Structure formats: C-alpha cells, structure tokens
Amino acid sequence: MDCQENNLKSFLQTNGHVVLQRVDNNYSLRYFTEKEVCQITNGYSILVGKGAFGEVYKGILDDGCPVAVKRYMHGTKKEEFAKEVIVHSQINHKNVVRLLGCCTEENALMIIMEFISNGNLDSILHCSNTDGHVPFPFYKRLDIAIEVAEALWCMHSMYSPVLHGDVKPANILLDEKQSTKISDFGIARLLCANGAQHTKNIIGSIGYVDPAFCENGILTPKSDVYSFGVVLLEIITRKKAVDGTFILAHSFTEAIEKGKTVMNLFDEEINDTENVNFLQDIGKLAVKCLRRDVKVRPEMVEVATSLRMIRKALKEEQESLNQQHTSAPNNSIPSKNIESTAHQFGNLKVFKQKEIKHTTRNYSMMTDRGSRNRHFGKALYDFTADGDDKLSLTAGEDMEIEYEVDGWYYVKKKRPGRDGKIEGLVPVLYVRSPVTCYF
Incomplete structure (x- = not known):
C-alpha cells in the first residue's frame, strides 16, 4: 500500500465511525490530491449540480473516462464526509453510482464518482419541453421501478444493511441506455445487525420522509420502503410528491381506503385499456409501502418481486396481442x-x-x-x-x-x-x- 493509500485509510479510521476500520483496498478506492481534481475538472469549469452539501462538477480522467466530482462546502464535518465514503464504498451494484475515489485534503473534501449522462427521473417526470411532457412509455417506467427496487433490496440485505435515507426521483439517475443509477449517499446509514438506528435528526426530503420515523426517530430499511412507495406513485401519476397543499401519498392512499376511484390520478399518457389493470396493481403495491404501521409494510425483496411479476404479466399480454395482430385476415388494412x-x-x-x-x-x-x-x-x-x-x-x-x-x-x-x-x-x-x- 503506497503513502497516499495509507493517508486515505488513516483519515477514514481517524475521522469516521468504527465500521470505517473495515475499509481496505478491495474496492480499489483511489486517492486524489486537490491539484489532480482541479486538473480533472479543468478548474471546476463545468458545474452540473448544486445543493446544500456543495457542488458537483464534471471532469475527465487521464484515460478519458468522464467523472462527477462532488465538492463539499467549507465547514463540512470530516466525520460526515468519512461516513459517506465508507457507506458508498460498501455498495457494488449495477444500479448504484460507482464511487471511484476521494480527496481528503484540508478544505478540499471531495468524492469522485462515475458520471451519469442522462439526467434524473425527476426531470423526466416533471419537466416539460416545448411540446409538453417528455414521452415516457409505461414499460420504461416499470423497468426503472424494478431496477431501483432491486438496488435497494441489495443494500438492505447486506451484512451491515445500508439505508439510503433519501430515496426520491432527483436521486435516481439515468445513463445513456436509460438504465437506473441510485445516487447521493450523503445521509445514508450503515445499520447494525438488527437493522435499526435511532437518530435525533430528521433526515430525508419533504414528501418522502417516513411518518413513523418522524414520530419515533428510528430508522429502518422500511423507511426506504416508504420513500419508494412515494416514488412509485410519482411514476404512475406523473404528479409531484408535494405540490402546494396537494400531498400525493395522502391523496392516493385516502382514495384507496375510502373505495374511491384513482383512475383520474394516473398519468393520461399511460392510462389506457392495455395498462389500467397493471397501473392499479402498482398503485396497490405503493399503498402497501406507505402503510403507517412499519411492521406490515413489505420488504424491498417483496416489492421487487411483485413488480417483476407485473412486468411479466404485461409482457405476456403484449405478446398475446402481437399474436392476434399477426393472425389477422390478409385483407387487413394498414x-x-x-x-x-x-x-x-x-x-x-x-x-x-x-x-x-x-x-x-x-x-x-x-x-x-x-x-x-x-x-x-x-x-x-x-x-x-x-x-x-x-x-x-x-x-x-x-x-x-x-x-x-x-x-x-x-x-x-x-x-x-x-x-x-x-x-x-x-x-x-x-x-x-x-x-x-x-x-
């Protein structure tokens, strides 16, 4: 192990949680100097994102690989930075943004990740072009939901379960192939063996935070399940989680509980006779995720399995319809x-x-x-x-x-x-x- 790697490991062990001692170079984290990061980003010339934590810049490594550099604000606690590095470094899943390295120099705390080029789910769902909403077919929405569910399932089933803590469309990135990449582990947590952690601070985003967590301060994987339930509703309704006084999770679950129709809430682009039953199935699954009683919410493995079954049924119906098309009489008119x-x-x-x-x-x-x-x-x-x-x-x-x-x-x-x-x-x-x- 060279000097830079020793510095990185020493920093993480000194400034982080006890679990940081598990860090080794099996993950191949690379240590960057501030000078190297400045060169990679061409003097921080391409800003691609900004938030309360700091800023994200696009950069290019020596081998031509594009990267995203998350540059933390001055005053960020080293322990919080170290926690994000260790939590993110534990996850190796195709639908999670890959952590490549970090910079730990004084007043230059940064992490370097793979660059995801196609924006995020929030912009696709809620941002319009000149012709209105960006076209977003039902099968693609279902694929994205399944990929996110499977990534969360993987995180929750690790030896030390990882709680993301901020599951929302803005943190679900899409690459050039429209594959999903979960990002932003700034408030993620490594949970103990019983899969729970008590915290005094409310973490997460308005509209996605588990009400049970707000009441008792206990974080569990079921907190992510709740947030994912809200995301599912956004995917099938194309409505924001919170829009003025409208709260999507409350409005949808109330309609279901009172036996009212939710047909008018589904996005009209996908609300047709072919999809309506599948949309209702997804809506019912989302309501299960949003149950107030944490104990009766499904695990992410159950959610992912249910979504795959819905996709299988949808595919079978489409294949059946295609067979009917091909068996139509020869005098069919184009x-x-x-x-x-x-x-x-x-x-x-x-x-x-x-x-x-x-x-x-x-x-x-x-x-x-x-x-x-x-x-x-x-x-x-x-x-x-x-x-x-x-x-x-x-x-x-x-x-x-x-x-x-x-x-x-x-x-x-x-x-x-x-x-x-x-x-x-x-x-x-x-x-x-x-x-x-x-x-």
Missing part, C-alpha cells in the same frame, strides 16, 4: 390508410383521439364500463359535439369486432334479414384504441 378507408362506409365522421378526449372532458363522464378485453360491448360515453347537438355514442350489442391492426379495430354491424335473423356483417368504422366511441 393503419396509415385507415382514415381514408373508413370514409368508404358512408358519411361517417372519424374522430381523432384528442377530439374525443376534449369533448368528453378527458373521459370524465363515463356511464358504464366493460371488461379489460377491449371488446366495446358496453362502453358508453355521453358526448357533446362542438355544436349544440347532444350525441350519445354507444357500442350496442349489434356491433362486433372483426380484427385489430396496430391498435385500430375493424368494427362491423350485424345485419338482420327480413325474418329477423342475422344474415351478415356490414363494415361500419375503424376505431383507434383506446377511444371506444363510434357509430
């Missing part, structure tokens, strides 16, 4: 020609999905609801056109789905003969899912 084809069947108005959502006030006046199999049997909407005419668009029992192509349904109307018997089917309209309004 969706790009669907609107022009629909007009061959008479004076029919072809409604765009945006028009339907607008005129039904985002489907807020549904009078009945069919099963999730997307047959239009009893899907009814009261629908007000732009004029004064009141239209009730219904899918009566005399309608029949012929086949589906790329989300469009080829609808036929049963044709009764003179004796009242059904003689055949008359093409009526092509309808785009999930819009269930047609003539």
Whole structure:
C-alpha cells in the first residue's frame, strides 16, 4: 500500500465511525490530491449540480473516462464526509453510482464518482419541453421501478444493511441506455445487525420522509420502503410528491381506503385499456409501502418481486396481442390508410383521439364500463359535439369486432334479414384504441 493509500485509510479510521476500520483496498478506492481534481475538472469549469452539501462538477480522467466530482462546502464535518465514503464504498451494484475515489485534503473534501449522462427521473417526470411532457412509455417506467427496487433490496440485505435515507426521483439517475443509477449517499446509514438506528435528526426530503420515523426517530430499511412507495406513485401519476397543499401519498392512499376511484390520478399518457389493470396493481403495491404501521409494510425483496411479476404479466399480454395482430385476415388494412378507408362506409365522421378526449372532458363522464378485453360491448360515453347537438355514442350489442391492426379495430354491424335473423356483417368504422366511441 503506497503513502497516499495509507493517508486515505488513516483519515477514514481517524475521522469516521468504527465500521470505517473495515475499509481496505478491495474496492480499489483511489486517492486524489486537490491539484489532480482541479486538473480533472479543468478548474471546476463545468458545474452540473448544486445543493446544500456543495457542488458537483464534471471532469475527465487521464484515460478519458468522464467523472462527477462532488465538492463539499467549507465547514463540512470530516466525520460526515468519512461516513459517506465508507457507506458508498460498501455498495457494488449495477444500479448504484460507482464511487471511484476521494480527496481528503484540508478544505478540499471531495468524492469522485462515475458520471451519469442522462439526467434524473425527476426531470423526466416533471419537466416539460416545448411540446409538453417528455414521452415516457409505461414499460420504461416499470423497468426503472424494478431496477431501483432491486438496488435497494441489495443494500438492505447486506451484512451491515445500508439505508439510503433519501430515496426520491432527483436521486435516481439515468445513463445513456436509460438504465437506473441510485445516487447521493450523503445521509445514508450503515445499520447494525438488527437493522435499526435511532437518530435525533430528521433526515430525508419533504414528501418522502417516513411518518413513523418522524414520530419515533428510528430508522429502518422500511423507511426506504416508504420513500419508494412515494416514488412509485410519482411514476404512475406523473404528479409531484408535494405540490402546494396537494400531498400525493395522502391523496392516493385516502382514495384507496375510502373505495374511491384513482383512475383520474394516473398519468393520461399511460392510462389506457392495455395498462389500467397493471397501473392499479402498482398503485396497490405503493399503498402497501406507505402503510403507517412499519411492521406490515413489505420488504424491498417483496416489492421487487411483485413488480417483476407485473412486468411479466404485461409482457405476456403484449405478446398475446402481437399474436392476434399477426393472425389477422390478409385483407387487413394498414393503419396509415385507415382514415381514408373508413370514409368508404358512408358519411361517417372519424374522430381523432384528442377530439374525443376534449369533448368528453378527458373521459370524465363515463356511464358504464366493460371488461379489460377491449371488446366495446358496453362502453358508453355521453358526448357533446362542438355544436349544440347532444350525441350519445354507444357500442350496442349489434356491433362486433372483426380484427385489430396496430391498435385500430375493424368494427362491423350485424345485419338482420327480413325474418329477423342475422344474415351478415356490414363494415361500419375503424376505431383507434383506446377511444371506444363510434357509430
């Protein structure tokens, strides 16, 4: 071990918790001088983040590897810095930002980590571009939730369990492949064998802090479970944890407990007939994570397992739908020609999905609801056109789905003969899912 490594180990053992004695070079932590960090960051020229702890800069190592340098504010206690280094260095998981090294010089406390290039989950969920929200497909949201859950499960199951303490979208980074990386271990804790720690200071972020911890001051892995439950709700609703007087966890759990619908809380981008049951399953799982009684909250291993089962069911349903697409009749009409084809069947108005959502006030006046199999049997909407005419668009029992192509349904109307018997089917309209309004 060279002089620099001896200095690092001595610093950590002198200034940190007793568990710092477990630090060795198996993790290959590198010691950086302040001069080296200044060169790496080109004089701290690229600021990528800022917070109460200090600032984060982008840097480039000699081998061309990009890094993030977390530079602590002057006055930061060395013991707190040492705790972060030791806690972070214990974790080796693909979905956790990797710690590469640190600088321990006087008034130059810094840690050097791998650089994650694609922002964080908070910016994707809550920041808009010129066209509105950034597109965020359901399957990708589910993947992210599973990766975070599995990383937390790994941390909680270590010999000395690691409590993150600040699980929130802003601390969930995404790399260039949209893979998840949990970051910011500034208030993380290594727990004792019983998996609990008492603290007088409230740690965490507003909207994500476990109410049980606020009451008794006891930190356990279930504190992270609570925070993750809030993150799950943000993922499926795209609503902030706290927005003025609106508290997402309270509003969602209250609706569930009172038997009210939560359909209006789901993000409309993913709230369609294909996803609705899966969204409800995720919502129910989140509510379990948010239970006031810590003892009845699930462990992260249970949460991760449940999410994987939901993803498996979603994948199986999508594969089943794809099989139906490929087995459609040869006379199936490509969706790009669907609107022009629909007009061959008479004076029919072809409604765009945006028009339907607008005129039904985002489907807020549904009078009945069919099963999730997307047959239009009893899907009814009261629908007000732009004029004064009141239209009730219904899918009566005399309608029949012929086949589906790329989300469009080829609808036929049963044709009764003179004796009242059904003689055949008359093409009526092509309808785009999930819009269930047609003539």
